Amino acid sequence: MLSEAMSARLRPIEKGRTRLVSVLDIGSTKICCIIARLVPREKGQALRERSHEPEVLGFGYGPSMGIKSGVVTDLDLAEKSIRFAVSEAEKQASITIESIIINVSSGNLRSKTLSANISLEGQEVEYSDIARVLEAVNKSYADKNRVIIHALPIGYSLDGQKNIINPCGMVGEQLGVDIAIISADILAMRNIELVLNRCHLQVQAFIATPYASALGVLVDDEAKLGVAAIDFGGETTSISVFFDGNIVFADILPIGSEQISLDIARQLSISIEDARRIKTLYASVLPGQNDERELIPIMPIGAGGDENSNAVSRSTLTRIVRPRVEEILTEIRNRLIKAKMMDVAGRRFVFTGGASELTGLLEVGQRILSRHVRKGRAVGIAGLPEDARGAAFATIAGMLVYPQICHSEFVAKGKKQKLMGSGGYFARISNWLRSSF
Numbered sequence: 001m002l003s004e005a006m007s008a009r010l011r012p013i014e015k016g017r018t019r020l021v022s023v024l025d026i027g028s029t030k031i032c033c034i035i036a037r038l039v040p041r042e043k044g045q046a047l048r049e050r051s052h053e054p055e056v057l058g059f060g061y062g063p064s065m066g067i068k069s070g071v072v073t074d075l076d077l078a079e080k081s082i083r084f085a086v087s088e089a090e091k092q093a094s095i096t097i098e099s100i101i102i103n104v105s106s107g108n109l110r111s112k113t114l115s116a117n118i119s120l121e122g123q124e125v126e127y128s129d130i131a132r133v134l135e136a137v138n139k140s141y142a143d144k145n146r147v148i149i150h151a152l153p154i155g156y157s158l159d160g161q162k163n164i165i166n167p168c169g170m171v172g173e174q175l176g177v178d179i180a181i182i183s184a185d186i187l188a189m190r191n192i193e194l195v196l197n198r199c200h201l202q203v204q205a206f207i208a209t210p211y212a213s214a215l216g217v218l219v220d221d222e223a224k225l226g227v228a229a230i231d232f233g234g235e236t237t238s239i240s241v242f243f244d245g246n247i248v249f250a251d252i253l254p255i256g257s258e259q260i261s262l263d264i265a266r267q268l269s270i271s272i273e274d275a276r277r278i279k280t281l282y283a284s285v286l287p288g289q290n291d292e293r294e295l296i297p298i299m300p301i302g303a304g305g306d307e308n309s310n311a312v313s314r315s316t317l318t319r320i321v322r323p324r325v326e327e328i329l330t331e332i333r334n335r336l337i338k339a340k341m342m343d344v345a346g347r348r349f350v351f352t353g354g355a356s357e358l359t360g361l362l363e364v365g366q367r368i369l370s371r372h373v374r375k376g377r378a379v380g381i382a383g384l385p386e387d388a389r390g391a392a393f394a395t396i397a398g399m400l401v402y403p404q405i406c407h408s409e410f411v412a413k414g415k416k417q418k419l420m421g422s423g424g425y426f427a428r429i430s431n432w433l434r435s436s437f
Contacts, residue, residue, distance in 0.1 A: 010101065010205035012407035015051050016040050022097040022204075023399035024086065025212075026192070027105070028067055029234030029258060029354075031081045032388070032396050033060040033089040035097060038403060054400040056383035058093025060085040069235045069254050070105025070209070072191040079198045086199065099204040101399055102196065103212050104149055105236050106188045111250040113154070114140050117176040125158070125167045125175055133177045147189050149208050150182040152409055154246040163244075182208045182250050207402050209233075209395055210240035210250040215405070216398030217352045217376030217391075218242065226346030229376065230332060231394060232355035234258045237328055241341045246408075249341045253331055257355035260324050267320045268312060271301050282314060283321045286360030291315035325361065329368040345371070352376035354392035 013019050018039055025032040035058035040051065062084045066077030090096055116136035120129060156164040157176035167175060193203050214229035223242040231238040235256045241249035260283070265275035282296050295311040303309075336342045349371045351361060356375055365373040378389060378397030388396075 010403060010406045013038055013052060013403045019052075019403065020057075020095070021054075021400065021403055022089075022100045023396055024082065024100045024102045024201075025393075025396040025399065026067060026070070026078075026082070026103060027064055027234055027395075028069055028236065028256070029064055030392075031062055031064045031067075031085045032393065033082075033085040033100075034058065034396055034400065035089045035093040035095055036383075036400055038400075050401065051404050054381050054383070056381070056385075058089035058091070058095065059385050059388060060088030060090075060092070061388070062088070064234075066195075070252075071188060072106075072195055075191075075195055075198065078195045082195065082199050082201075086201070097201070099202040100196070101205045101207060101402065102192065102203060103209045103395055103399060104184055104189065104192070104206050105209040105233070105238065105252060106184065106192070108188075109149075109182065109184050109208060109210070109250065109252045110146075111180060111182045111248075113178055113180055113248065115176065115178045116140060117157075117174050120172050120175055122171065122173055125170050125172065127168065129175055130156075130167070130177075133175050134179070137177065137179050143183070145186055146183040147186045148181055148183045149206050150180070150211060150247075150409060152180045152246060154178050154180050154244070154248060180246065180248050182211065182247075184208075205402075205406070207399055208250055209236075210238035210252065211247055212398035212402065213238060213352055213395045214240040214242060214247065214350075214398065215401040216378050216381075216394040216396075217350055219379065220245070222348060222350070225348070226344055227348045227350060228336065228341070228345035228371075229350045229352065230356075232257055232328070232351065232353035232361075233395075234354065237332065237353075239332060239335060241336070241345045243344050243346075248344060249336075249339055251335055251339070253328065253335070255328055255331070257353075260321055260355070263320050263324050264317070265301075268298055269300050270298050274299060278317065279321070282317055284314070284318050284359035285322050285325050285364045287315060287318050291318060321358070322364075325358065325364060326368065329365055333369055347371055349373045350376040352391045352394040354390075356391045 020037055022035045034056055036054040036056045038052035039055055041053040065081045066074035072078050114137045116133055118133045118136055155162055155178045156167045158164055158167055158170055158172040159174055196203060213231035218229060224245050226243045229240045233256045235258045237253040237256050239251045240247055261272060261275045261279050264279055265272045291314040294314040296314060297309045297311050299309045349369055351373055362373045377391050378394055381397050
């Protein structure tokens with residue numbers, strides 16, 4: 001049975017109404033907070049599913065401390081980092097927030113598709129029948145140590161006929177449903193909630209990082225036809241696959257661009273901070289014609305100010321960076337092949353995240369993945385600061401999109417719930433049914 005310690009469920013935003021939202025992206029290298037107003041928008045061609053446009057009122061950004069690979073490692077440092085980012089956003093917006101939407105990268109994030117069928121005996125499909133088939137899915141999920149972050153119906157079937165969007169009112173003998181489940185270890189989730197409570201913030205909703213970053217950079221047609229979104233983060237790399245407009249797979253690799261910085265620091269005997277700077281300014285995955293002659297100045301770790309700096313060729317830097325990048329891309333391919341998701345993703349990949357800015361990454365990605373690759377940046381967000389419009393901020397941009405599309409999930413109306421609170425999940429499905437159909 002599903003654990004009763006469920007995450008909070010976000011109330012869907014009503015069409016034509018304005019709403020204030022607060023989102024917090026807790027990463028391993030940076031923490032970012034945005035307070036925004038969601039304003040009704042006209043339908044566009046590329047983003048037809050979005051009903052609102054975020055207008056940023058406050059933006060806070062700072063280094064991440066006490067967090068490693070999405071896991072809280074030091075409560076005091078994590079609290080200090082979160083307080084700084086939130087307070088900066090509150091000052092700009094002239095608003096004090098009490099609850100917030102937060103991303104999840106920790107807790108051994110997993111996804112799976114569950115299916116169930118019930119007998120209709122030739123009767124018309126009613127809301128109660130959909131509740132029954134979802135209860136049948138409940139019985140097939142038996143991990144009490146994990147918490148469900150997302151549960152999204154990806155398709156109904158009636159007497160074996162698939163791709164039914166809304167079966168209510170139809171007649172048949174057997175009703176089936178497929179649901180995409182994204183879950184995480186409950187103890188890791190509790191630590192995230194604990195540090196937020198120390199900041200006097202309540203969790204309004206959790207969103208899985210692979211889902212959030214994809215929402216920030218994908219257009220509707222990509223999600224419909226099949227696409228994989230890859231977010232190259234600081235200490236993690238997230239993977240999500242969309243098909244027919246729905247997320248069908250999510251995964252996180254415990255390796256990211258920070259490992260590239262460490263490789264540079266170790267091989268060149270320089271400080272980690274210098275390695276990060278060199279990676280940002282000079283790193284490339286592909287060799288260039290003049291790389292052997294182009295020299296990069298470096299200062300050996302522990303060297304005094306009066307000592308002369310050394311220099312390495314750009315080709316040496318490429319030989320350090322490329323193996324790690326190829327390792328990450330190969331692992332992405334292997335994970336997708338193992339999950340039988342390469343064909344589902346179609347012929348298109350979208351790279352985002354800070355490390356997606358590496359020169360030559362798209363070309364190497366196309367070679368290893370044998371797919372077309374493009375770089376993804378936040379789309380459909382107004383008022384973002386200039387330095388927050390890059391690929392490194394795709395996750396928090398997607399978190400601003402989430403309130404517009406969360407109606408497709410099961411939602412408990414009018415009830416705030418903490419992760420450590422009680423109350424059944426599927427027992428509240430009837431509320432979701434009425435808001436979804």
